[in-house]
Amino acid sequence: MKKIKIIIADDHSILQHGLANSLEMEKKFEIVAKADTGIAAIEYASRYQPDLVIMDISMPGL
Helix, strand or coil: CCCEEEEEECCCHHHHHHHHHHHHCCCCEEEEEEECCHHHHHHHHHHHCCCEEEECCCCCCC
C-alpha cells in the first residue's frame, strides 16, 4: 500500500509536533517534512510533492 505523503506547516512547534505524532500512529501516513515558515513550506512542497499539506492559515514569510 502506498503511503500518503504529508507536510505539516505551522509556526507553533507544539501543535506541529502533536499533529505529527498523531498522524504517525497511522501506518498509511508518512510525514515527509515539517515547516515553521511559509517559505520553507513552499520549498518542501516543491521538493517532496506531497499528497497533502496541512498548513496554518497565517504563516511567517507569506
